[in-house]
Amino acid sequence: SIPLFLHSFVFRASGLTTLPSILLIGPSGSGKTSLLTLFERGTSAAQTHTSQAPISAECHLPVGTLASSDKYRSVNDPTNLTHKKFLLIDTPGHGKLRHHALANITNPQNLKGIIFVVDAATLSAGDEGLRHTADYLHDVLLILQKRAESKNKAVKALKEIPILIAANKGDLFTALPASLVKSSLEAEISKVRSSRSKGLLDSGIGMDDEGDRDEWLGEVGSTEFRFKQMEEFDVVVEVSGGNVAGGEGAVVGKWWTWISERL
Numbered sequence: 001s002i003p004l005f006l007h008s009f010v011f012r013a014s015g016l017t018t019l020p021s022i023l024l025i026g027p028s029g030s031g032k033t034s035l036l037t038l039f040e041r042g043t044s045a046a047q048t049h050t051s052q053a054p055i056s057a058e059c060h061l062p063v064g065t066l067a068s069s070d071k072y073r074s075v076n077d078p079t080n081l082t083h084k085k086f087l088l089i090d091t092p093g094h095g096k097l098r099h100h101a102l103a104n105i106t107n108p109q110n111l112k113g114i115i116f117v118v119d120a121a122t123l124s125a126g127d128e129g130l131r132h133t134a135d136y137l138h139d140v141l142l143i144l145q146k147r148a149e150s151k152n153k154a155v156k157a158l159k160e161i162p163i164l165i166a167a168n169k170g171d172l173f174t175a176l177p178a179s180l181v182k183s184s185l186e187a188e189i190s191k192v193r194s195s196r197s198k199g200l201l202d203s204g205i206g207m208d209d210e211g212d213r214d215e216w217l218g219e220v221g222s223t224e225f226r227f228k229q230m231e232e233f234d235v236v237v238e239v240s241g242g243n244v245a246g247g248e249g250a251v252v253g254k255w256w257t258w259i260s261e262r263l
């Protein structure tokens with residue numbers, strides 16, 4: 001067999017490695033397709049189309065961004081001359097098509113992280129977008145939580161799952177800043193969580209039942225949901241703002257940095 005360091009070189013050279021991948025997820029209209037187009041072409045001229053099925057694009061880190069796996073390479077290392085590539089996988093946000101997205105989460109192919117894109121201009125209290133987004137995010141987090149608890153090794157393949165909540169459309173004046181996006185989503189997920197468990201109780205299944213703990217997101221006994229509670233399940237959530245489109249051009253630096261730190 002070939003030594004480990006050569007192994008990675010041989011496969012890199014032959015192009016047989018699966019590229020590290022980042023999954024894009026989130027409600028319809030939040031800007032996933034625009035983001036994908038921007039990251040693929042590196043331009044802000046994002047034309048979008050209605051996504052019917054997952055679309056993926058091969059992307060490169062922009063010049064000057066160093067992937068964390070390259071941090072200890074010598075400056076003379078020839079691999080520094082090529083841009084770090086990764087695969088960005090778009091998923092449809094429409095309710096009916098969500099199973100694609102959820103199938104991708106539970107079946108990671110060299111998955112390095114998940115970007116959950118939200119429209120920060122539709123997350124004010126009472127906005128229908130807030131409930132809808134919190135509902136979707138709740139389900140995604142619950143799948144990841146169950147995955148962490150799963151005894152199936154294959155399902156647990158990636159120990160830690162980093163999630164970036166990309167608070168998009170920051171250019172719009174109704175957009176909430178990242179800190180408020182975070183607290184609004186936490187508050188709304190708390191409501192989703194308690195109404196779901198009430199639903200379970202009403203259906204006659206007791207919460208102290210073995211199986212039901214599985215349906216409760218985050219810390220048992222907590223009244224308020226906090227993203228921090230997900231760390232117990234190796235799910236690390238970060239929220240940062242930006243915009244893909246908008247008058248003054250794209251602001252996506254923090255998201256690039258987040259990606260580069262995970263490759």
Ligand code: GDP
Pocket residue numbers: 026027028029030031032033034035048049051093168169170171172242243244245246
């Ligand atoms: P998807 O359904 O999540 O793929 O969302 P799209 O990428 O199709 O975007 C939905 C709409 O939001 C499109 O009209 C985009 O041009 C617009 N959009 C996306 N990102 C931004 C942004 O940062 N700011 C503004 N103002 N509009 C955006």
